[in-house]
Amino acid sequence: MGRTFVLTSSVLAALLLSTHSGRGQLVSTPTDFQESSPIESVVISAEKRGVAEDAQTVPLSLTVINGVDIEQRHAVDLHGLTTAAPNVTLTAGPQGFAMFTIRGLGVNTTIPSMEPAVGVFVDGIYLGLSTGSVLDLVDIENIEILRGPQGLLFGRNTTGGALLLNTRRPGDTFAVYGSVRYETGPQQIASASIEAPLGTQFRAKLTGYYSNDDGWFTNQFDGKSFGASRSYVVRPTLMWNPSAAFDSTLIYERGSRRGDSAPTQNSAYYSGFDIGLNDADYLHLDWESVTLESNWRTNSGLVTNLAGYRTLEQGVAGDPDGALISGLRQATLTKHHQFSEELRYFGRIFENVDLTAGLYYFTQSYSYLERRVLPGIDSSFGATVEVASYAAFAQADYHITPKLTLFGGGRITRDEKDVNIATFVASTAGSLCNFATQTCVYNFPGPSFPSSPGNAAWNNFTPKLGFKWQADDALLVYGYWAQGVRSGGYNVRNTSNSVPPGPYDPELQDAFEIGVKSSWFENRLHANAALFYDKIENMQRDVNQTDSVAAVVQVTRNTADATIKGFELELAGAVTDELVLRANTGYTDGTYDKIFYDLDGGGIGFSDYHLAIPRLVRWSYELGVTYTHNLPRDFLLGLRVDYGYRSRAASTDSNVAFLPEIENLSASASLTLPDQHWTFSLYGRNLLDNLAYSANGAVPPSLGGGTVRTLNEGRVIGVEASFTY
Numbered sequence: 001m002g003r004t005f006v007l008t009s010s011v012l013a014a015l016l017l018s019t020h021s022g023r024g025q026l027v028s029t030p031t032d033f034q035e036s037s038p039i040e041s042v043v044i045s046a047e048k049r050g051v052a053e054d055a056q057t058v059p060l061s062l063t064v065i066n067g068v069d070i071e072q073r074h075a076v077d078l079h080g081l082t083t084a085a086p087n088v089t090l091t092a093g094p095q096g097f098a099m100f101t102i103r104g105l106g107v108n109t110t111i112p113s114m115e116p117a118v119g120v121f122v123d124g125i126y127l128g129l130s131t132g133s134v135l136d137l138v139d140i141e142n143i144e145i146l147r148g149p150q151g152l153l154f155g156r157n158t159t160g161g162a163l164l165l166n167t168r169r170p171g172d173t174f175a176v177y178g179s180v181r182y183e184t185g186p187q188q189i190a191s192a193s194i195e196a197p198l199g200t201q202f203r204a205k206l207t208g209y210y211s212n213d214d215g216w217f218t219n220q221f222d223g224k225s226f227g228a229s230r231s232y233v234v235r236p237t238l239m240w241n242p243s244a245a246f247d248s249t250l251i252y253e254r255g256s257r258r259g260d261s262a263p264t265q266n267s268a269y270y271s272g273f274d275i276g277l278n279d280a281d282y283l284h285l286d287w288e289s290v291t292l293e294s295n296w297r298t299n300s301g302l303v304t305n306l307a308g309y310r311t312l313e314q315g316v317a318g319d320p321d322g323a324l325i326s327g328l329r330q331a332t333l334t335k336h337h338q339f340s341e342e343l344r345y346f347g348r349i350f351e352n353v354d355l356t357a358g359l360y361y362f363t364q365s366y367s368y369l370e371r372r373v374l375p376g377i378d379s380s381f382g383a384t385v386e387v388a389s390y391a392a393f394a395q396a397d398y399h400i401t402p403k404l405t406l407f408g409g410g411r412i413t414r415d416e417k418d419v420n421i422a423t424f425v426a427s428t429a430g431s432l433c434n435f436a437t438q439t440c441v442y443n444f445p446g447p448s449f450p451s452s453p454g455n456a457a458w459n460n461f462t463p464k465l466g467f468k469w470q471a472d473d474a475l476l477v478y479g480y481w482a483q484g485v486r487s488g489g490y491n492v493r494n495t496s497n498s499v500p501p502g503p504y505d506p507e508l509q510d511a512f513e514i515g516v517k518s519s520w521f522e523n524r525l526h527a528n529a530a531l532f533y534d535k536i537e538n539m540q541r542d543v544n545q546t547d548s549v550a551a552v553v554q555v556t557r558n559t560a561d562a563t564i565k566g567f568e569l570e571l572a573g574a575v576t577d578e579l580v581l582r583a584n585t586g587y588t589d590g591t592y593d594k595i596f597y598d599l600d601g602g603g604i605g606f607s608d609y610h611l612a613i614p615r616l617v618r619w620s621y622e623l624g625v626t627y628t629h630n631l632p633r634d635f636l637l638g639l640r641v642d643y644g645y646r647s648r649a650a651s652t653d654s655n656v657a658f659l660p661e662i663e664n665l666s667a668s669a670s671l672t673l674p675d676q677h678w679t680f681s682l683y684g685r686n687l688l689d690n691l692a693y694s695a696n697g698a699v700p701p702s703l704g705g706g707t708v709r710t711l712n713e714g715r716v717i718g719v720e721a722s723f724t725y
Contacts, residue, residue, distance in 0.1 A: 040066070056476065056519060059476070059479075059480065062146045067142060071722070072640050077092065086586030086621070091615075095283060100116065114489075116133075118158070118160045119162045121162060122289075124293065125308030128366075139193055143165050149161075152462060177192070178193060184718065190211075193207040204237065220270070234253070236251075246295065261316050264319060264708050267709065268704060277322065281317050285315075294306075302347060332371075339362075341361050354396070365385065369382035389416070405469075413461075413485065414458070422440040452500040456488065458506050473519075488503055491504075491554070525574070534564045537561050539559055539561065578627055578628050585620065591613075595608045620644075620645065627639040637671060641665075644663075664685075665688045668681055685716045687715055
């Protein structure tokens with residue numbers, strides 16, 4: 001089914017793009033677009049120019065999900081958007097760890113020191129850890145999913161792409177809006193915002209969110225519900241605009257979550273959605289952040305300063321063997337602080353050159369502590385990490401003609417890391433850390449690993465060169481070559497006494513992309529397509545190997561060079577002013593070119609080259625229909641159906657475990673009252689009750705065998721009442 005749809009859509013797009021002269025009348029301005037088509041004009045900030053740009057004019061492969069789309073999908077967190085864009089999988093791993101993958105590049109581990117390949121940015125601030133990055137979607141203006149390397153403007157750890165979450169800013173009039181939901185599980189969710197001007201120079205907003213989830217699963221061990229959580233978010237925002245030349249926005253956020261840890265299933269004992277966990281567990285997550293963005297407008301351009309601070313603390317205890325026997329129990333504690341500041345300029349120079357340039361500083365420190373309890377062993381280990389990153393970047397767009405633009409630039413980055421690591425000791429008495437007192441005696445760096453230093457620094461330059469040709473107001477052709485880098489580092493979950501925890505080198509990327517963005521029939525149809533080709537050097541992987549003593553030995557190393565290539569296609573068409581159809585599809589193919597670390601435990605050889613790259617999804621697509629209709633007496637009916645698909649993917653480097661294909665059918669029906677203040681909705685997610693899981697790995701026979709996987713919820717039905725005043 002997936003391949004048939006891909007081929008059909010590709011042929012359709014090729015026919016459309018090859019008959020440019022035969023298209024319907026082209027719209028000439030965004031205003032015409034908004035007046036003549038129910039397909040909304042999408043504006044983005046991805047190029048850091050301080051002004052909103054039409055997504056159809058930006059030479060990037062991207063998908064924008066606005067606040068209305070999020071509400072219609074009734075997505076609770078980023079994982080709920082996992083099929084919304086081609087070649088994108090937003091998987092929530094154990095303990096809320098962001099296992100995000102774009103174009104085959106992502107992470108397959110919950111080790112906090114493993115840098116992401118998909119960077120997450122909230123109001124422009126980069127989140128330094130994947131831990132706690134599967135964010136609840138609270139009062140979001142839009143989400144920009146940028147595919148392909150974003151190393152020039154967004155820096156390291158964006159080789160797969162970047163997720164930009166932009167929260168709503170307060171308006172210039174008094175307003176109150178919010179919603180109340182009840183879902184099967186059961187789960188209750190309430191959110192509200194109030195905003196208003198304060199005098200002539202200030203605007204303020206206060207957003208609150210609360211979720212009470214009683215747990216979707218049933219634990220067969222005690223017959224009780226499992227997956228419960230209680231969470232809240234409070235976010236005040238203050239905007240100061242004393243003149244047309246200056247504005248400043250201060251955003252504070254505080255959040256907390258308490259509940260069960262991951263719903264882990266062992267395939268040797270259970271199937272379907274059944275789980276049996278005999279050890280008590282918990283998840284504690286607290287975070288706090290402050291963001292300050294200031295903009296100065298001058299005759300020569302725009303100067304922006306963006307500063308952000310974030311702190312996070314996460315404690316987790318679980319039953320990772322997924323069995324009723326007490327084979328393995330694990331607890332972790334992560335404490336994290338980060339600060340970043342970016343000063344940048346955008347303006348026009350030499351009459352036909354647009355320049356974006358800036359300086360960036362990022363620092364973070366975190367501690368990690370883990371306790372493993374196995375038969376005859378109770379051992380704790382951990383690490384402290386200090387990170388500093390400095391960067392300077394610039395991009396120039398040279399407008400050769402009003403239609404043809406060449407762009408190029410680069411980013412210079414220096415990363416510094418300093419670590420102290422206490423390794424796992426397979427002894428009850430010999431543990432190097434005390435989990436209760438949160439203290440450690442570190443043996444790395446030290447005589448146990450004499451050839452490996454505890455600090456390292458890497459300098460990288462990531463250039464970008466490309467062109468865009470705006471053939472007319474409705475056809476853009478672009479192409480570029482870019483490099484990306486994923487930071488080197490150390491493995492803070494070091495369970496091997498023979499392999500040092502690092503340092504391992506940065507992962508390097510050469511990427512080529514060519515794409516087309518087009519509009520048809522007075523902008524009633526959008527057709528965007530892109531081809532990409534990536535060469536990856538020193539691919540970073542967390543290689544999992546079963547171990548009779550430590551249960552799992554995880555070694556982070558540069559393992560291989562690889563080639564990843566594919567295409568994407570997105571279509572949106574307004575059949576009538578009431579009926580809108582949407583479709584996207586993506587294909588990704590990846591192969592190893594050179595392997596220099598054993599991936600399957602049998603030595604480097606023929607078998608390694610035939611392994612699938614973990615979390616690389618070959619086929620993906622989504623089909624969507626939205627229908628709105630004005631009923632008598634000014635009632636408004638809204639209907640929406642979405643079907644998304646992701647093909648099977650390897651979960652581990654050795655391919656001993658796989659993630660199943662995803663078939664996600666969701667639907668909603670809403671009724672808005674004549675006064676436009678209240679909307680009532682009935683909706684369903686995962687209506688096919690598709691069994692999907694976000695992680696999958698082998699259990700050694702000494703601990704019961706089988707494979708363990710972290711389950712996602714099955715079918716969810718909900719009702720919602722939302723209001724706006």
